[in-house]
Amino acid sequence: MTASRPPPSGPRGRRPGEDPLTDRSDALTGPTAPAVPTGPTSEIAEGAARAPHAFIAGLPKAELHVHHVGSASPRIVAELAARHPDSKVPTDPEALADYFSFTDFAHFIEVYLSVVDLIRTPEDVRLLTFEVARELARQQVRYAELTITPYSSTRRGIDARAFMDAIEDARKAAEAELGTVLRWCFDIPGEAGLEAAQETTRLATDDRLRPEGLVSFGLGGPEIGVPRPQFKPYFDRAIAAGLRSVPHAGETTGPQTVWDALTHLGAERIGHGTSSARDEKLLAHLAEQRIALEVCPTSNIATRAVPSLDEHPLTTFVDAGVLVTVNSDDPPMFGTDLNNEYAVAARLLGLDERGLADLAKNAVDASFLDEAGKARIREEIDAYTAEWLAP
Template sequence: MGAVPGEDPLTDLHAFIAGLPKAELHVHHVGSASPRIVSTLAARHADSKVPSDPEALADFFTFTDFAHFIDVYLSVVDLIRTPEDVRHLTFEVARELARQNVRYAELTVTPFSTTRRRVPEREFMAAIEDARKAAEAELNVMMRWCFDIPGEAGSEAAEETTRLAVTDGLRPEGLVSFGLGGPEIGVPRPPFKPYFDRAIAAGLHSVPHAGETTGPQTVWDAVRELRAERIGHGTSSAQDPELLAYLAEHRIALEVCPTSNIATRAVRTLEEHPITAMVEAGVLVTINSDDPPMFGTDLNNEYAVAARLLDLDERGVAALAKNAVEASFLEPAGKATLTAEIDTYTTNWLAR
């Protein structure tokens, strides 16, 4: 049935998306700090250059290019100075996820940015874990962690992040994967192979960023050298039909973040976004928000953008939501439960 007669189908689809149970696989911990959260943290630390006025944050979060985005991102990182800051940020991000009916999220956490500058590592781990458990109990949001290396910081960051990720008694219970983020230009993937090998040997999944602001060779390197099971962004994969066929055959999912790609100038316009080519090639595409408040978006909006670009109805949007569940590192029983929840919601919606 779909839309109720007389209603705007687009408005109806947006309402469907808002209530749809979802998983998110590519969303950054600090990058998820909304103006509400950032203003609270900025007020705690008056020496920061980050404005505490939520309205002023809109201008602060206007980027000229990817390098400027990194500068702004790091200025927000500088607000995370105490275990209480870490706990507040993490739980409040979970609250934002719950508002969008996100049931499961794998947050990309960059501990090196905080543990080497401000918060002792054990206190950092305790804070994110306390927030994770509270969010599951109080908000019905399951969170898991991906520890990622800030690639621009080189071998020191790689070694430290790997140590935190593989050391028994230190790595947090919610840690499921290992990544590589930051600028791609001038930061090739192959030198990080030894660190990914150690993380994989410790039971973690490989989920590096690749092909966001560089060409498809970076994605090939992530797959061949870092044994990637999912690719963060992978935007340039569409330039290489052989690569798309490989990703499709091996079910290596792409974590697609449309609005982010426009905000960082990785893609010029939404109309030029390669998501259609990815889907038509049979690639397992998931929809994600990356650093949502910084890009003026959220996961619900990203689904609406994807629905427009791919010309999807409610069933098509639900299929995208199930892609994220399939590509997640949630245990099989949890995947089955969340998939069934998506199916039940969709069936009930269409039967209205």
């Protein structure tokens, strides 16, 4: 990615009037300026406010690291909490802002799992999935690989076939009604151990259950005390079944966790990979092999994986030639969205519109979308940028 510097005159205020991919003339009029986080991530507000928000709002994008349950908006979480009043999750959307304030990564996992517990029926699954797609479409996300943890739902009693039908019904509706293409990454919740790994692998590789939209296999949850090598047999099976390997690694542990993900799990992309910045040999390997990092700046600050935005290693990755993509992770929980993450990247990397367009194309290039689909989105990004910058 080239970090183009902004011209002295600043960003232009002109918007194209047509969306060439979905042929919706109103496609660029819906999004507003990205939300600015509060609380532990409030330092991001100052920098993000200086970014070219209008350009970002209309920029066609792909997102590669965004979690299914973690993308539930306060409105949807409150609705689900009202459906299931035995939960400790607040039913007031405004109260959720305090509920989603995390003291550390362990606390984040605790809160996250309380929201997972609200997904109890296939109807809950379908509602959540389509509403996540609606929010992605609002931000001009043309393609997203949504990380889903089916084990969390099936062990709570949702029938596996009904779960698959619910996400697939939402996926097809999202593409038809919103123009956003969704694909799935099924991930192992690491804190649940090898039983979860076995079940997730079964759900991902059984031809009678495997959903059409499934493209990849991941590993999430805490890293401390959850060594990556133990999951090798399950990743081997998933890869043999044609799935791509995209584990989380190096978010809250050191570079060795990233090496383990590469060596034992066959990782083709790395979720977070934050600590990779501490290992020059690892950075060189990632750059040489074009193994992308799925970087989520606001998430890293909110969970205390990185102490402050100024200490975030995004610039180190780019300077080392690593292919980076910018993502939102669990956006409502962190008071952010993908547009805001692009604004954060613009501040950290000094990007103008062309630099932001290059960043958007990084995600397309690192995705598992077919080549024809990649070409369409790249062309749309180029057309949008050229028209925006035209005199």
